[in-house]
Amino acid sequence: MYAFDIERPATVAEAAAALGNEDAQALGGGQTLIPTLKQRLASPEKLVSLTGVAEMQGITSNGGTLTIGGAVTHADVAGDGSYKALSELASNIGDPAVRNRGTIGGSLANNDPSACYPAAALASGATIVTNTREIAADDYFVGLFETALDEGEIITAVKFPIPQKANYQKFLQPASRFALVGVFVAVTADGVRVAVTGASNEGVHRWTAAEDALSANFSADALDGLSVSADDLIADLHGSAEYRAHLVAVMTKRAVAAAS
Amino acid sequence: MTKVSMTINGKQVSGDVEGRTLLASFLREDQRLTGTHIGCDTSQCGACVVHVDGKAVKSCTMFAIEADGAQVATIEGQAAEDGTLNAIQAAFQEHHGLQCGFCTPGMVMSAAALLKENPKPSASEVREYLEGNICRCTGYHNIVKSIMAASGQDVSAIAAE
Ligand SMILES: Cc1cc2nc3c(=O)[nH]c(=O)nc-3n(C[C@H](O)[C@H](O)[C@H](O)COP(=O)(O)OP(=O)(O)OC[C@H]3O[C@@H](n4cnc5c(N)ncnc54)[C@H](O)[C@@H]3O)c2cc1C
Ligand code: FES
Ligand code: FES
Numbered sequence: 001m002y003a004f005d006i007e008r009p010a011t012v013a014e015a016a017a018a019l020g021n022e023d024a025q026a027l028g029g030g031q032t033l034i035p036t037l038k039q040r041l042a043s044p045e046k047l048v049s050l051t052g053v054a055e056m057q058g059i060t061s062n063g064g065t066l067t068i069g070g071a072v073t074h075a076d077v078a079g080d081g082s083y084k085a086l087s088e089l090a091s092n093i094g095d096p097a098v099r100n101r102g103t104i105g106g107s108l109a110n111n112d113p114s115a116c117y118p119a120a121a122l123a124s125g126a127t128i129v130t131n132t133r134e135i136a137a138d139d140y141f142v143g144l145f146e147t148a149l150d151e152g153e154i155i156t157a158v159k160f161p162i163p164q165k166a167n168y169q170k171f172l173q174p175a176s177r178f179a180l181v182g183v184f185v186a187v188t189a190d191g192v193r194v195a196v197t198g199a200s201n202e203g204v205h206r207w208t209a210a211e212d213a214l215s216a217n218f219s220a221d222a223l224d225g226l227s228v229s230a231d232d233l234i235a236d237l238h239g240s241a242e243y244r245a246h247l248v249a250v251m252t253k254r255a256v257a258a259a260s
Numbered sequence: 261m262t263k264v265s266m267t268i269n270g271k272q273v274s275g276d277v278e279g280r281t282l283l284a285s286f287l288r289e290d291q292r293l294t295g296t297h298i299g300c301d302t303s304q305c306g307a308c309v310v311h312v313d314g315k316a317v318k319s320c321t322m323f324a325i326e327a328d329g330a331q332v333a334t335i336e337g338q339a340a341e342d343g344t345l346n347a348i349q350a351a352f353q354e355h356h357g358l359q360c361g362f363c364t365p366g367m368v369m370s371a372a373a374l375l376k377e378n379p380k381p382s383a384s385e386v387r388e389y390l391e392g393n394i395c396r397c398t399g400y401h402n403i404v405k406s407i408m409a410a411s412g413q414d415v416s417a418i419a420a421e
Contacts, residue, residue: 002280094391095393097309101322
């Protein structure tokens with residue numbers, strides 16, 4: 001690692017001020033950033049640790065909306081249970097030690113194309129709350145490791161409208177413990193939403209053909225005959241684009257069958 | 261350099277660290293607590309697992325500064341003062357839960373975290389909890405058996421392998 005300083009602010013305002021400096025970078029749980037720094041793929045002069053910011057901790061449920069602080073760990077979301085499909089998703093991220101440090105804000109800011117939380121946020125129609133604004137999930141995920149966040153912008157919370165039914169199915173890539181393909185299905189008041197992670201070179205995305213079919217008839221059979229094009233899907237040593245396209249349909253069916 | 265203070269295995273310590281100093285390096289190089297092992301340094305193997313404020317974390321993927329003011333527990337604090345092994349360590353010895361021993365500090369610390377959360381886990385719960393702890397020698401079977409035994413469960417029906 002190159003050398004850097006670490007600041008540990010206590011408030012969002014202090015953190016935002018510290019991140020105003022061009023060469024500063026936010027540090028969440030460090031489960032992605034620290035390996036990146038070790039590879040010298042990033043060279044910030046200052047890391048601003050967000051885990052001590054009290055405003056970014058805590059989970060509250062209010063009128064059907066679950067609000068999770070940006071620095072809440074995967075373990076705490078797993079233990080919450082008020083949005084069952086989301087807690088189950090969190091309980092299957094990485095391993096216990098990763099879940100004790102990694103945060104929801106860090107996962108959404110990173111937007112790894114194989115990460116789990118982006119699928120939950122997009123399928124649930126969540127709102128990403130930052131220190132300056134609120135961003136709808138549909139506008140937030142821009143592409144591979146790319147989001148609508150500006151330089152130095154901090155995810156302070158994520159608001160999830162709790163769906164009527166939901167489920168996440170992750171086909172595990174056992175070496176990385178990320179999703180080879182993951183599908184999150186949510187039945188909301190405005191219809192069914194289906195978000196796919198792990199599959200596309202563009203990162204997390206919605207599968208609208210499946211959404212239409214499932215909004216008309218919420219059963220795994222409604223997906224019979226629907227398939228995903230392998231064009232633009234990720235192809236690597238873990239699976240070809242065609243294999244991933246096949247998995248998207250299989251995982252979607254499983255998620256529909258398991259939704260509760 | 262920044263001064264950090266923390267409690268390690270019940271003892272108050274402090275030291276000067278750089279921003280980039282990992283908790284694992286602070287424990288091993290500054291505190292000379294070399295029981296915490298670094299197997300991969302890439303957050304994959306779990307040999308470096310310690311407890312920070314009661315939670316299992318990979319000390320190779322956390323900065324020492326982030327543990328300022330925390331309660332840290334390492335493998336060195338698991339046995340009693342006089343060297344008597346705790347129940348998990350004794351079970352690893354009894355049930356052959358280690359071969360080369362490199363992964364063992366992380367295994368024991370993860371097991372301790374598991375048994376605190378779930379005092380009577382099933383074999384599959386043990387395996388699931390150890391997902392982030394890699395062993396190149398044992399094939400895991402006797403590690404799982406040791407942890408089941410440490411939790412006070414009868415392991416006589418689990419064949420030795
Ligand atoms: C072994 C292993 C297995 C894993 N398995 C999975 C898995 O199965 N599924 C999965 O989804 N993930 C997995 N992960 C990734 C894990 O979930 C990370 O915790 C997560 O991607 C990043 O969160 P973090 O809090 O650790 O962020 P950090 O690593 O601290 O930061 C990541 C990025 O986000 C920025 N950032 C952090 N917090 C904020 C914030 N609040 N606002 C704005 N920017 C911020 C940082 O500047 C950095 O660019 C795994 C990681 C490891 C090491
Ligand atoms: S040395 Fe920390 S996980 Fe391998
Ligand atoms: S006993 Fe050798 S790595 Fe586990």
